[in-house]
Amino acid sequence: MGRRIKPAILKGTRDYLPEDAVRREFIIDRLKKIFRKYGFDPLETPSIELWDTLGGKYGEDAEILIYRFKDHGGRDVGLRYDLTVPLSRVIAMHQDIPKPFKRYQIAPVWRADSPQKGRYREFYQCDFDIVGSSSLMADAEILAIVYESLSSLGFEDFSIRINSRKIIRGLVEVSGIPIEREHETARIIDKLDKIGVTGVLNELESNGFKKESIKKIEKIITLKFESNVEAIEFAREFFKDSESGSAGVEELEQLLEFIDILGVPEGNVSVDLSLARGLDYYTGPIYEAVLKGVSLPSVSGGGRYDGLIKIFSGRDFPATGGSLGLERIYQGLIDLDLLPDSLKTHTHVLVTVFNKKFMKESASLARKLREEGLNVDLYLGKKNLRAQLGYANDRGIRFAIFYGPDEMQAGVVTLKDLKLETQKQVKINEVAEIIKEAIYGN
C-alpha cells in the first residue's frame, strides 16, 4: 500500500456525482413507474455472458463491438452489448416463464469501440419487451409506453416515427432489388439521418444498386406528408403490387387505431416510410422517438423481432419491444431545462453542530427529525456554523437548522430556508411539519 496511484478513469466511461446521480435515479424511477403501469415486471441478467451467446448475433462486428475476455477457467466470455440478446437467452433457458412475458430491464451495456462525442463505452439501456404475443396491441403498448415515458418526464415536443419492416421489404420488392439484399438495403437507408439523402443514394449506387431501384428508394426517402392518413394513402397505392408492402400498410393502419385507443395523441406520432432501423432482426412495426428543439440522436427505438429468440430456443417466439436511452434522455432534459431546480440531493435538511460539545444534542435532534419522516444530514465535519451553511448550500440542501445553547434553553430551533433566504425560530415539535409543508406542499 506504499505507492501512490494516479487516479484516472477509462476514456468513454464516467462517474456520476450526486447531483447527476440523483437525477438519473429520478428518471429511472419515473420509467419504472410507467413500465409497471403497463403490467411489466423486472428481469435481471448478468453483465458477463458467454461469448457464444454474444458473438453469434453480431457476426464480424462482434469482435469490434464487444469487450471479450477469458474467465479464469479459460471460458470465452464478454460484457453484454445490449439487453435484447440476454432476454432471448433467458426465454430459451426458462421456457416455463408465463407468456406473454412483459419485462423491463434497466441496466448498463458496454461497447468496446472507440468512444465518440455523446457515445460512451458504458451506458444505460432501459428496455421493455413483450415476448409471446403476435398481437399488434403489443406493439401499440410499446409505443404507448414510449409516449408516456417521455411525457411523464416533461417532454412535450417529440415525435415517435413509426414504420414497418414489411414496408421496407415491400420497397425492396417494388424496386426490383433481389430479396437477399433486403438487410443491406435497410442498413443503408438507416443512415439517412447521418449522411442525408445524397449520402444514401451515393452509397446505393456505389454498392451496385440499379438506377431504377435507386429512383424508387429516393422517392420514399424524400417524400413529406401532411398527415398520417396521407402517408397511409400514398403507401397503399405505392405498394399495391407488393404483398409485404401491402401487409405493412395494413399493419400501420391497425397500429394507429390501437395507439389511439391507448391514449397516444396523434400529434406525437408520425408515419415515416423511410424509417428502416439498422438491425437485421426486425420483422414488423419499428419506431424511433426524437426530441424536437435539441440536437440529439433518437432517445428511443425498437420494434418487432419475431425471429430472434428462435436462434436460441429453436422455437418461434413473437416478440416486440423498445429501449430508452438514459443518457440521451438526461441530456434532453438538461438541454430543454426540464429538471426541477431542487433535484440535486435527497436531503431535506442539515442539522448543524454549534460546536463539538453539542454534537450529542444535534445528533438527538437529527434522530427525531428522521423519525418524523425527513431525510436529515447531521454535520460531521469540524468547520464553524458559517462554513456548515456553505456546505448545505454546496450540496443543494434547502434547509439548515441551528441548535445552539440559546435555542436549547428556549426549546426552539432556528430554521433557515436557503432557497427563500429566510430564517425564523420555530418550536422543536413543529419544525418537521414546516419543512414537509415547504417541500411537498407547493
Place this chain on the structure above:
Amino acid sequence: MGRRIKPAILKGTRDYLPEDAVRREFIIDRLKKIFRKYGFDPLETPSIELWDTLGGKYGEDAEILIYRFKDHGGRDVGLRYDLTVPLSRVIAMHQDIPKPFKRYQIAPVWRADSPQKGRYREFYQCDFDIVGSSSLMADAEILAIVYESLSSLGFEDFSIRINSRKIIRGLVEVSGIPIEREHETARIIDKLDKIGVTGVLNELESNGFKKESIKKIEKIITLKFESNVEAIEFAREFFKDSESGSAGVEELEQLLEFIDILGVPEGNVSVDLSLARGLDYYTGPIYEAVLKGVSLPSVSGGGRYDGLIKIFSGRDFPATGGSLGLERIYQGLIDLDLLPDSLKTHTHVLVTVFNKKFMKESASLARKLREEGLNVDLYLGKKNLRAQLGYANDRGIRFAIFYGPDEMQAGVVTLKDLKLETQKQVKINEVAEIIKEAIYGN
C-alpha cells in the same frame, strides 16, 4: 443468423426472473430509503476501471480476484472488485466534492475466482460511506444505518458485532508480536468464524508466532461476556499497558454512547474483541452484522479506513463506511420467511380479453384503469379465458377482470380475486377503487 446457439450462462452468474427481481427491487428500495434518511446521496462509477486503480490495492491476489482484460486501445483494465476503491478514486479526482461526503452506491461487483456455494462471480454490494469526517458520530451513523436497514426489512434477531482495529493493534502490542505482523495477525484472527479457535491457534503456530503471543490471542478469541459493559471493563484492564488498545477501548465506549443517542437498541449490538476484519486498510471501529437463526455469513460489514484514500489522492481523508450484501439479505429473508406473499409481481390486475373481437374494448378498459392509478396487464396472447386466469395465477397477479358482451351491456365488469377466490360484478367506475382498497387498505 442461421445457426442455433445453445443457451447457457457463465457458472457463478445468475438470471433473476420476475419474482426474484421484484423482491430484489423491494430490498433495494428499502435500503435507499434508509440511506437517504441519513443524508446520503447516490454516486455512480463505471464497472470498468483502469488496472492501475484496481490492481494496486489487492497486491498479489488481484490477479486471481479480478477480471482483467485489455480494451481495444490496449489499455489494461478490469471489472471493479468492490465499491470502496472506486469511491477512493472519485474522492481523489474530484477534490471539490463537499465534505463530509455521504454517498451510497448499490451496484454489481465481480470476482474472478472460482465460485463456491453461496458465492458468486457477479453480485450486488450496497455501500454507504462517509468521507471527510473523523468524528465517531460518523461511525455511529454507519451502525445506525445497518440497524435500521435490517430492522426495516423485517429482521429482529440479529447482532451487530463491533470492535476497533486499535484493539487488534493493542492485542499485537500486549502479545509481544512485532508490529509489522499486525495485518497478518488480523487476517488470521479474521478466519475465526470459518476455521474455529483451534484453526486460528494452529495457523498462528505454523506461522511461527510465539507461544506466549498465541496464549494472549487465545484468551481474547475464547472469552464470552454477559454484556457490553462487561466486555469494556475487561478490555480496559487487559489493554491498560497498550496505548492503541486503550485508545480502542475509549473509542468503543464513545461509539456505544453515540449509537444509543441515534436509537440503536443495545440488544442488537455486541462488543466482540475478537472481530478483526480481513482487509488491511481498516484503522478504527469495525463491525459485522450477523442474522441469528439462519446459517449465513455476515450480511453486512465495514469500518473506518482513514488511510485508503491517501493512496489515490496523496492527501489524508478520514473515511468510514459499510456494505450490505444484497444476495445474503435476500437469502435471509427467504430462510426466515419474512417476505410478503404478494411480493411476486408489480401488476395489480389482469384485464382479460373475451375473444379477439373484443381486444379494443379490453384495451380501452385497461387504459382507464391505468389512468386511475393501477398497474394493469392487458392479456395479449391467444388463449381462452380459463387459460388467461391461469396466466394471472402463474404471474402472481391478484385480480382478474372479465369484460365480455354481457358485462358490456350491463356497464359492469366481473372482478375475480384470485387470492380470496371470490368473484363479483362491479360497476366499471368503481372497480379501480375496490382493487386499491383490497391492495393498500389492509
